[in-house]
Amino acid sequence: MADRKTPDRPQPPARPQTPNRGGWLSRFAPGVRKIVGRRDTPDNLWVKDPDTGEMLYRSELETSLWVTPSGRHMxxxxxxxxxxxxxxxxxxxxxxxxxxxxxxxxxxxxxxxxxxxxxxxxxxxxxxxxxxxxxxxxxxxxxxxxxxxxxxxxxxxxxxxxxxxxxxxxxxxxxxxxxxxxxxxxxxxxxxxxxxxxxxxxxxxxxxxxxxxxxxxxxxxxxxxxxxxxxxxxxxxxxxxxxxxxxxxxxxxxxxxxxxxxxxxxxxxxxxxxxxxxxxxxxxxxxxxxxxxxxxxxxxxxxxx
The missing domain is CATH 3.90.226.10 (2-enoyl-CoA Hydratase; Chain A, domain 1)
Structure with a gap:
């Protein structure tokens, strides 16, 4: 008896590869990144106390007229x-x-x-x-x-x-x-x-x-x-x-x-x-x-x- 050949089944078309455009948030809502934006931390947000080496919040220093907790008058x-x-x-x-x-x-x-x-x-x-x-x-x-x-x-x-x-x-x-x-x-x-x-x-x-x-x-x-x-x-x-x-x-x-x-x-x-x-x-x-x-x-x- 001649061998029966199983006809080839048609294969589904290949799913196109989606390029990775960022984290899950950007894929879930493409417009979120534009709405929220990226906030950079200012380079001068913190100031080092010359006496103690402690990092002081700049806005608090400004409020105290640039006098540190250690008493240094900057x-x-x-x-x-x-x-x-x-x-x-x-x-x-x-x-x-x-x-x-x-x-x-x-x-x-x-x-x-x-x-x-x-x-x-x-x-x-x-x-x-x-x-x-x-x-x-x-x-x-x-x-x-x-x-x-x-x-x-x-x-x-x-x-x-x-x-x-x-x-x-x-x-x-x-x-x-x-x-x-x-x-x-x-x-x-x-x-x-x-x-x-x-x-x-x-x-x-x-x-x-x-x-x-x-x-x-x-x-x-x-x-x-x-x-x-x-x-x-x-x-x-x-x-x-x-x-x-x-x-x-x-x-x-x-x-x-x-x-x-x-x-x-x-x-x-x-x-x-x-x-x-x-x-x-x-x-x-x-x-x-x-x-x-x-x-x-x-x-x-x-x-x-």
């Missing part, structure tokens, strides 16, 4: 200082004068103009000083802030001209001048022109004193070099933030020069208060209130122009 920029100093954060900005850029055509491996451009891009500022006019604890005042984020708050021609402009604005309005200092010293890229600002700012303070207008200094971390050797130590009252480094030369330079170990806390605000160079160490949150009380007392009822 450095803050000029706009932030102006906002928290003036009543309700409201003030009139005062323009800072323009000065010649790179008058010495200086280069230290990188042209000074390039360093200025990089600092402006990083900080969003023209230079280190910012000036505002408003009320502090109900007392009118001109406030000038030195911003350490711009080239270490270094004292150059722009900073000197800004200080003089702030003093002139205070004299014109017949109000006190408050200065927040923060600097690593003179701006070496401007050579002797930078050192001249020490004398020029001193003369501006003498003009304030001739008009019997108070000059209040708030020393913040760090205040060093030519700034300490000039207007930072010429105030009628000197306040300081806790833990601020205040001095002319750095501790390591002094130790290497005198070849002796410095006392604990040397050049810190608390040590200088103990030695009489600082009148009072004031926590950041209390500064507007304390400044307002001092300004009101020193002005003794005199009105602003």
């Amino acid at each position: 450095r803050i920029n000029a706009p932030t200082r102006l906002r928290f100093t003036f009543d309700d954060g409201e003030y009139e900005p005062i323009d800072t004068p323009e000065v010649p850029e790179d008058p010495l055509n200086f280069s230290d491996g990188k042209p000074y103009r390039e360093r200025l451009a990089a600092a402006r891009k990083a900080s969003g500022r023209r230079d280190t000083m910012a000036i505002g006019y408003g009320e502090v604890g109900g007392s009118p005042a001109v406030v000038i802030v030195q911003d350490f984020t711009f080239m270490g708050g270094s004292l150059g021609m722009a900073a000197g001209e800004a200080f003089i402009a702030a003093a002139e604005a205070a004299i014109e309005r017949k109000v006190p001048l408050v200065c927040y200092t923060a600097a690593g010293g003179a701006r070496m890229q401007e050579g002797a022109l930078s050192l001249m600002q020490m004398a020029r700012t001193t003369l501006a303070i003498q003009d304030l004193k001739a008009q019997r207008l108070p000059f209040i200094v708030v020393l913040t971390d760090p205040t060093t070099g030519g700034v300490t050797a000039s207007y930072a130590m010429l105030g009628d009252v000197h306040l300081a933030e806790p833990g601020a480094l205040i001095g002319f030369a750095g501790p390591r330079v002094i130790e290497a020069t005198i070849r002796e170990k410095l006392p604990p806390g040397f050049q810190r605000a608390e040590y200088l208060q103990e030695k009489g160079m600082v009148d009072r160490v004031v926590p950041r949150a209390d500064l507007p209130r304390v400044l307002g009380q001092i300004l009101s007392m020193l002005m003794d009822g005199r009105k602003a122009a």
Whole structure:
């Protein structure tokens, strides 16, 4: 008998391969990804406490005026200082004068103009000083802030001209001048022109004193070099933030020069208060209130122009 051959059964067509376009959520609802989107975590969401190494939530630091749970008063920029100093954060900005850029055509491996451009891009500022006019604890005042984020708050021609402009604005309005200092010293890229600002700012303070207008200094971390050797130590009252480094030369330079170990806390605000160079160490949150009380007392009822 001949073998029977079973006829071949027709095979179902092959199912086309669906490319893998993501997780199950995108396959279940193709439009979900577009609706929900992807949320990137900001790089600056957390800030490291310099003392404890603890990671701190940025928004909480901003609420506490950048004072950490360990008590460290972190450095803050000029706009932030102006906002928290003036009543309700409201003030009139005062323009800072323009000065010649790179008058010495200086280069230290990188042209000074390039360093200025990089600092402006990083900080969003023209230079280190910012000036505002408003009320502090109900007392009118001109406030000038030195911003350490711009080239270490270094004292150059722009900073000197800004200080003089702030003093002139205070004299014109017949109000006190408050200065927040923060600097690593003179701006070496401007050579002797930078050192001249020490004398020029001193003369501006003498003009304030001739008009019997108070000059209040708030020393913040760090205040060093030519700034300490000039207007930072010429105030009628000197306040300081806790833990601020205040001095002319750095501790390591002094130790290497005198070849002796410095006392604990040397050049810190608390040590200088103990030695009489600082009148009072004031926590950041209390500064507007304390400044307002001092300004009101020193002005003794005199009105602003």
